[in-house]
Amino acid sequence: xxxxxxxxxxxxxxxxxxxxxxxxxxxxxxxxxxxxxxxxxxxxxxxxxxxxxxxxxxxxxxxxxxxxxxxxxxxxxxxxxxxxxxxxxxxxxxxxxxxxxxxxxxxxxxxxxxxxxxxxxxxxxxxxxxxxxxxxxxxxxxxxxxxxxxxxxxxxxxxxxxxxxxxxxxxxxxxxxxxxxxxxxxxxxxxxxxxxxxxxxxxxxxxxxxxxxxxxxxxxxxxxxxxxxxxxxxxxxxxxxxxxxxxxxxxxxxxxxxxxxxxxxxxxxxxxxxxxxxxxxxxxxxxxxxxxxxxxxxxxxxxxxxxxxxxxxxxxxxxxxxxxxxxxxxxxxxxxxxxxxxxxxxxxxxxxxxxxxxxxxxxxxxxxxxxxxxxxxxxxxxxxxxxxxxxxxxxxxxxxxxxxxxxxxxxxxxxxxxxxxxxxxxxxxxxxxxxxxxxxxxxxxxxxxxxxxxxxxxxxxxxxxxxxxxxxxxxxxxxxxxxxxxxxxxxxxxxxxxxxxxxxxxxxxxxxxxxxxxxxxxxxxxxxxxxxxxxxxxxxxxxxxxxxxxxxxxxxxxxxxxxxxxxxxxxxxxxxxxxxxxxxxxxxxxxxxxxxxxxxxxxxxxxxxxxxxxxxxxxxxxxxxxxxxxxxxxxxxxxxxxxx
Numbered sequence: 001x002x003x004x005x006x007x008x009x010x011x012x013x014x015x016x017x018x019x020x021x022x023x024x025x026x027x028x029x030x031x032x033x034x035x036x037x038x039x040x041x042x043x044x045x046x047x048x049x050x051x052x053x054x055x056x057x058x059x060x061x062x063x064x065x066x067x068x069x070x071x072x073x074x075x076x077x078x079x080x081x082x083x084x085x086x087x088x089x090x091x092x093x094x095x096x097x098x099x100x101x102x103x104x105x106x107x108x109x110x111x112x113x114x115x116x117x118x119x120x121x122x123x124x125x126x127x128x129x130x131x132x133x134x135x136x137x138x139x140x141x142x143x144x145x146x147x148x149x150x151x152x153x154x155x156x157x158x159x160x161x162x163x164x165x166x167x168x169x170x171x172x173x174x175x176x177x178x179x180x181x182x183x184x185x186x187x188x189x190x191x192x193x194x195x196x197x198x199x200x201x202x203x204x205x206x207x208x209x210x211x212x213x214x215x216x217x218x219x220x221x222x223x224x225x226x227x228x229x230x231x232x233x234x235x236x237x238x239x240x241x242x243x244x245x246x247x248x249x250x251x252x253x254x255x256x257x258x259x260x261x262x263x264x265x266x267x268x269x270x271x272x273x274x275x276x277x278x279x280x281x282x283x284x285x286x287x288x289x290x291x292x293x294x295x296x297x298x299x300x301x302x303x304x305x306x307x308x309x310x311x312x313x314x315x316x317x318x319x320x321x322x323x324x325x326x327x328x329x330x331x332x333x334x335x336x337x338x339x340x341x342x343x344x345x346x347x348x349x350x351x352x353x354x355x356x357x358x359x360x361x362x363x364x365x366x367x368x369x370x371x372x373x374x375x376x377x378x379x380x381x382x383x384x385x386x387x388x389x390x391x392x393x394x395x396x397x398x399x400x401x402x403x404x405x406x407x408x409x410x411x412x413x414x415x416x417x418x419x420x421x422x423x424x425x426x427x428x429x430x431x432x433x434x435x436x437x438x439x440x441x442x443x444x445x446x447x448x449x450x451x452x453x454x455x456x457x458x459x460x461x462x463x464x465x466x467x468x469x470x471x472x473x474x475x476x477x478x479x480x481x482x483x484x485x486x487x488x489x490x491x492x493x494x495x496x497x498x499x500x501x502x503x504x505x506x507x508x509x510x511x512x513x514x515x516x517x518x519x520x521x522x523x524x525x526x527x528x529x530x531x532x533x534x535x536x537x538x539x540x541x542x543x544x545x546x547x548x549x550x551x552x553x554x555x556x557x558x559x560x561x562x563x564x565x566x567x568x569x570x571x572x573x574x575x576x577x578x579x580x581x582x583x584x585x586x587x588x589x590x591x592x593x594x595x596x597x598x599x600x601x602x603x604x605x606x607x608x609x610x611x612x613x614x615x616x617x618x619x620x621x622x623x624x625x626x627x628x629x630x631x632x633x634x635x636x637x638x639x640x641x642x643x644x
Contacts, residue, residue, distance in 0.1 A: 003166040027185065029271070030130040031194075032201040034077045034177055036266065037128060038064040039205045041081025041175060043319040045145050048082060055082075055146040057173065066198075066211045066241075068189040073181050075134075075188050080174040083144040089153045089165060093128065093140065128177075132159040134188060135179035143170040198241040204263045205242055206319070213239045246317055248289045248338055252279050264293045267312060268336040272296050275388055276373055278337075286361040292337040292370060298391040302334060309333035311366075313353075314340040326353050327363055331399035332370060334392050339366070371409050378413060386426060389415055397477045401484030411485045416471040416478075417451055419460060429488045432469060439505055442494045445471040447478050447564045453624050458550035459496045465548050466503050470496060479565045497623075499558035501546055516543055519587040526592065526599050527585070533612045534583065544584030551589040554581040554619045563623050583619060591615075610636055 042062045049056050067076040084092065131138045136158060143152040152170030157163035179188075187193050191213060198209050214236055218226040247255060247263050261273040268274070276294035281287075292311070309330070310323035317340060327339055343358050353359055374396075378385040389396070393415060400410040415426035420435070432443060444463060448454040454472040463470050473482070482493045494501070504512055520527070520543065530541040539557060547553060556562050560579045561569075569576045585592065595611055602608075614636055617627040627633055 003164055005162055005164050007162055027133045028197055028201070030133045031077075031188070031197050032266075033128070033130040033269075035064055035198070035202045035205060035209060036269065038077055038079035038081060038175070038177075039202075039207055040322065041079050041083070042207050043081075043322065045080075045082040046319055047321075048145070052146070057145065062207045064205070064207055064209045066194055066209065068191070068194065068211070070189050073186060073189070075179045075181060076176055077179075078174065078176045080172060081145075083173045083175055084142045084153065085144045085147065085151070086153050086165070086167070088144070089140070089142060089155050093155055093163070131177065131179055134181055134185040136182050137180040139178040139180070140175065141168060141170055141178070142175040143173045145173040147173075195241055201262065202266065203242045204245070204247050204259075204266055206244060206246065206317070208240045208244060209242045210238050210240050212236050246314075246340070248279070248291045248340055249317070255279070260291070263291070264336065267338060268293060268295060270295060270336075274336075276377065278369055278373055280369060282362075282365050286341075286358055286365070287343055288339055288341040288362055288365075290337060290339045290366060290369075292335055292366065294335060294370075294374075294388070294392075296391075298334060298395075302395065311335070312338045314338065315344045316340070316342060320344075321353075324353065326356075326359050328366060328370075329363075329399060329403055331395055331397075331402060332367065334395060335370060367403075367406065371406060371413075374413060375409070386415065389413075389426070394475055394477060397475070397481045401477075401480040407484060411488050414481070416445070416473055418469050418471045419455070419464065420469040427469075427471070429485075432471065433489050433491060435469060436491075437467065440468055440503075442492045443471070443488060444468060444494055444496050445473055445478075445482060446496050447473045447482075447562055449564065449567070449624050450474055456622075457497075458547055458553040458622055459555070461548040461550060462501070462503060462546040463496060468503060476568050479562070479568060495556075495562060496546065497562050497564075498556045498560070504545075512545065516545075519543055523587055523592060523596055526596050529599060529603070529608065530583070530585070530612050530615075533609060534616055537580065537616060538583045539580035540582045542582060542584055544586050547584060547586035548588075550586060550622070551591050552583060552585045552615050552619045554623055554625075555584055556581050563625050567625070583616060585615070 042064070045055065046062070062080060065076075065078040067078060068074075069076070138157055138159070140155040141152060142155075143149065149171050150167075150169050152168040153165065154168040155163060155165050181188060191211065194211055202209060217235055218232055219230045221227050247259065257277075260277045260279070264274045264277070265271060273296065274293040275296045276292075278292040279290070281289045290311075309328075310321070310325045310333075311327045312322050313320045313324035313327060324339070328335055339362060341358070341362065344356065374385075374388070377388060396410065397414060400407055400414060403410060411429055413428075415428050417425070418427045418432065421427055429443065436443075446454055446457060446459055448457065451472060451474045454460075454474060460470055473479075482495070485493055487493065502509065523543075527541055527543070531538075534541065538554075544553065546555075554563065556579065560581070561576075563581065566576050566579065591611075595608065598605055598611075599608060614633070617633050620627050
């Protein structure tokens with residue numbers, strides 16, 4: 001092929017500009033990222049070789065080599081991993097981390113300070129571009145393992161929005177990343193600096209990271225003594241810079257907190273220390289070792305479909321997968337770490353992992369350990385737990401709906417806003433139940449789009465008057481959470497926006513029933529009129545037991561979805577059957593006295609129809625739903641204001 005000069009995609013240009021001009025907080029990160037990429041490439045080749053031994057081309061001594069050339073001012077990171085084809089170079093380098101890059105840039109636009117946080121680089125899968133933090137030009141030479149030496153690829157860019165790509169011959173498969181360093185980055189050619197960075201960030205990489213080290217040695221005589229006045233002899237030897245010890249195989253007592261933290265940063269591509277570290281071994285029916293980490297902060301792409309999930313899986317220290325989804329349920333997808341099994345067969349394929357009963361046992365054990373530690377944090381330090389919960393609570397909630405075996409444990413870990421808490425303060429279900437009045441028999445909640453909307457909902461009025469706490473659930477996942485939990489400590493979770501609610505004592509109920517009977521006699525004909533007028537849009541019209549101040553509200557029937565659930569399903573492009581709701585009216589409100597007098601005087605008055613429709617629109621707006629004809633609504637309101 002001839003040399004091609006191509007344009008980076010728009011988002012890559014923005015990313016390169018950010019790398020070159022903005023992120024200087026800690027440039028050392030570039031070496032960690034490139035070494036990590038090289039390690040991943042070797043792991044992929046090792047895995048491929050399990051079923052295709054020929055790809056190794058009789059080569060089995062995997063290594064990552066650092067080559068510092070002081071005269072040329074270049075630093076090369078070379079690996080004998082799986083390498084890339086031309087198409088893979090174009091796809092993975094020209095448009096690398098497409099979705100992740102967009103997410104990163106979108107967040108930087110919202111929060112400009114993110115541009116100075118190097119910890120986000122690895123998190124979004126854009127680590128290759130960290131090279132431009134230290135280099136004015138980056139050259140990549142690569143060849144895919146298993147293809148002829150003539151099918152190598154040469155890629156080059158100065159980070160100016162373009163890159164050149166051409167065919168080249170490469171005797172050794174793998175990838176060489178050659179950095180032509182900026183003048184203020186020449187310290188990365190020094191042996192001490194490279195040794196320091198590898199020890200600090202990449203000491204736990206399983207494959208040897210080597211460097212040619214230059215030594216001056218004095219010649220020795222036959223007796224082994226230095227020869228006086230002789231010139232020193234220059235000797236070059238290859239030195240391995242990393243310890244290569246699989247940290248999970250070592251005793252916990254021999255591992256420092258700093259070592260755990262650095263290992264976490266290596267596997268998680270993070271820059272800050274983890275919140276929770278769990279290191280344990282399992283024996284018996286399933287033998288494995290694991291180190292699990294709960295991050296300090298949730299990744300910004302945690303809820304994006306492209307978010308990378310899963311733990312690294314090793315079998316007898318042989319890398320199998322860096323995203324083994326079968327090891328943890330999806331609601332624990334924020335957990336990072338390594339699992340090394342002694343029982344799984346080395347020739348297992350990624351496709352058959354999910355059907356392996358041994359893996360299911362490992363998964364169950366991992367989930368138990370994680371929930372144990374999360375519960376421990378909750379019990380020992382409420383503030384620290386709530387800091388964790390604000391990062392990952394939304395994901396944890398998914399488990400209460402999907403993980404039947406751990407439903408009760410997860411329910412205890414969940415927190416919600418409520419009518420009894422100020423601002424963003426949270427209440428657990430246990431705290432809610434402990435504070436319930438003796439007469440209260442159920443756990444009440446209300447779902448909606450925002451806390452502000454929920455706090456002003458008319459559905460709360462009778463509960464506030466009674467002094468009953470109501471949980472305010474403003475996250476979309478909450479609709480499924482309450483369905484999944486169902487009961488907590490033998491108390492039903494009941495939506496105050498569904499069905500009929502009875503919160504009176506037996507004595508109060510008798511009195512309420514008498515009042516309702518009297519109101520039905522007084523307003524029965526008007527209620528019948530409203531039912532007939534609005535029959536195409538509501539299931540029923542009835543007197544309300546939940547309103548004390550507002551004129552009306554809409555409630556779902558006991559087994560129908562709430563208005564909030566309907567909105568969520570519509571936003572997800574899911575088919576939503578038509579469910580008519582019930583219009584409840586507050587007969588104590590003065591508007592009905594006036595409507596009733598008008599009805600008794602002139603049953604055919606067009607004002608009655610307008611009032612009926614205005615009541616329905618008012619109820620829709622209050623719950624956050626759209627009204628059918630906003631123009632009609634505003635015209636009628638204006639007309640009423642003019643009359644007033």
